[in-house]
Amino acid sequence: MEPSRFTNTQWYIEQWQRYNRLLPTAFLFGILCFLIYFVTLAAPLDFPTATYLKISPGETSAQVAQDLAERQIIQSAPIFTHILALYKKQGEPAPGEYFFPGPEGVIVVAKRIARGDFELTPVRVTIPEGANSHEMGDLLAQKLPDFDEPAFLRDAQPKEGYLFPDTYFFLPGQNPDTVLTMLSNNFANHVAQAQVVQAITTFGKPLPDVVTMASLLEKEAPKTADRKIIAGILWRRIAIGMPLQVDAVFPYIMGKNSFQLTRADLRTPSPYNTYVNKGLPVGPITNPGLDAILDAVTPTKTPYLYYLSDMHGNMHYSKTYAEQLANQKKYLSN
Numbered sequence: 001m002e003p004s005r006f007t008n009t010q011w012y013i014e015q016w017q018r019y020n021r022l023l024p025t026a027f028l029f030g031i032l033c034f035l036i037y038f039v040t041l042a043a044p045l046d047f048p049t050a051t052y053l054k055i056s057p058g059e060t061s062a063q064v065a066q067d068l069a070e071r072q073i074i075q076s077a078p079i080f081t082h083i084l085a086l087y088k089k090q091g092e093p094a095p096g097e098y099f100f101p102g103p104e105g106v107i108v109v110a111k112r113i114a115r116g117d118f119e120l121t122p123v124r125v126t127i128p129e130g131a132n133s134h135e136m137g138d139l140l141a142q143k144l145p146d147f148d149e150p151a152f153l154r155d156a157q158p159k160e161g162y163l164f165p166d167t168y169f170f171l172p173g174q175n176p177d178t179v180l181t182m183l184s185n186n187f188a189n190h191v192a193q194a195q196v197v198q199a200i201t202t203f204g205k206p207l208p209d210v211v212t213m214a215s216l217l218e219k220e221a222p223k224t225a226d227r228k229i230i231a232g233i234l235w236r237r238i239a240i241g242m243p244l245q246v247d248a249v250f251p252y253i254m255g256k257n258s259f260q261l262t263r264a265d266l267r268t269p270s271p272y273n274t275y276v277n278k279g280l281p282v283g284p285i286t287n288p289g290l291d292a293i294l295d296a297v298t299p300t301k302t303p304y305l306y307y308l309s310d311m312h313g314n315m316h317y318s319k320t321y322a323e324q325l326a327n328q329k330k331y332l333s334n
Contacts, residue, residue, distance in 0.1 A: 041079070043103035044072045050101055052145040054173045055113070057095040061085070064093045064113065074106045083107055087114035097146055097173030122169040127183075129165045129289030130218030132252060133157050136287070140179065145172040152176035161211045161284025162187045183287075190290050203297035208283075214292040215284035219248035224295055226315045230307060232299035233317075242305075244274035252285040258309070308332070 048071060055064055061084050065077035074080050084093065087110060094116030100109075101119070112119070125143045127136055133156035141149040155176060156163060163180070164187035170179060190196065191207065200210055213234065217227040237244055247258040249272045256265060266275045271282040288296075304317040306324035310331035318324045 041106050043105050044075050046072050047103040048072055052172055053098045053100065054146040055093050055095045055098065059093060059095065061092055068109065073100060074109055076106065080106050080110050083110035084114050087111050097171060099172065120171050122171055124167065125170055126167045127165040129292065130286045131165055132286045133160050133163065136163065144170055144174055147173065148176050152179065155180055159184060161215050161287055163287045164190055165287055165289050196294065199294055199297045205297065209280060210293060210296050211288065212280045212284045214288035214296040215286040216246050216248055217295055218286045218288045218292045220246065221315060224291055227292060227295040228298060228300040229302055229317065231296050232301050233304055233307060235299055236305065238279055241278060243278050246274045249274055249281055249285055
């Protein structure tokens with residue numbers, strides 16, 4: 001019995017000695033693995049939380065990897081490209097806008113970009129009635145990360161007046177062409193409504209003239225009742241060959257409102273200047289809502305030929321120029 005007990009004890013001692021020899025090695029190996037993971041696969045410590053990344057069509061994996069590394073979303077560009085190739089046979093990223101709510105390791109980042117997992121939430125954007133294309137572009141750029149405002153403005157300005165103001169849901173980085181298509185289609189759908197078609201047809205003016213007039217009305221008065229009266233005055237001025245003399249065009253021409261204008265400003269050469277040119281401007285100065293469009297074709301007939309808005313936004317009407325001058329002295333003098 002004694003030799004057997006000795007043998008068992010010796011075996012345990014040998015195993016313990018072997019374990020003691022392997023333990024430091026295993027510990028060091030574990031530390032090494034952790035360090036490799038920490039400096040290559042883990043998210044950077046300064047990962048930009050709640051950030052967007054736009055990948056354009058045609059960008060290579062190397063270009064995207066470089067961008068990701070520069071923005072501290074990944075630590076190793078080469079490792080990203082290798083992992084991306086494992087998830088996607090072609091090895092090229094799926095274009096689009098990506099949202100990173102918090103730190104993600106390079107494996108997760110590569111997997112998402114390979115599969116086009118954008119993790120985007122649509123953004124609610126309300127475009128007010130009477131906004132022009134520049135105001136729309138500014139609003140969209142404020143609301144939508146990575147929105148290409150210059151591209152939007154380039155293509156929106158020729159469509160001024162026909163981009164319908166409404167509440168929309170757009171994705172961050174939405175393509176400007178898609179935004180313009182949505183705005184244009186919405187306008188087309190609204191003016192195609194039976195009652196709108198009937199009102200415009202009955203009035204007898206072509207749609208471009210109606211939209212241009214409605215764009216003026218949007219800036220001249222906020223209330224339907226006033227817009228209808230002003231529409232009657234402006235259509236009458238056109239009929240008798242009198243210049244429209246609408247101040248609302250000057251913010252569009254030079255960024256000045258009625259209270260900032262000088263006599264020299266009123267003579268500014270521009271196809272939109274309704275003081276030096278008779279008739280309607282060459283095109284809309286805003287994108288009118290449906291109410292303004294209907295107001296333009298359902299004017300209120302009055303004996304008035306002049307109007308003005310006081311410092312509080314109240315409208316005052318007059319039949320003669322002498323009455324207009326009296327109103328100016330009464331309501332606009334300091």
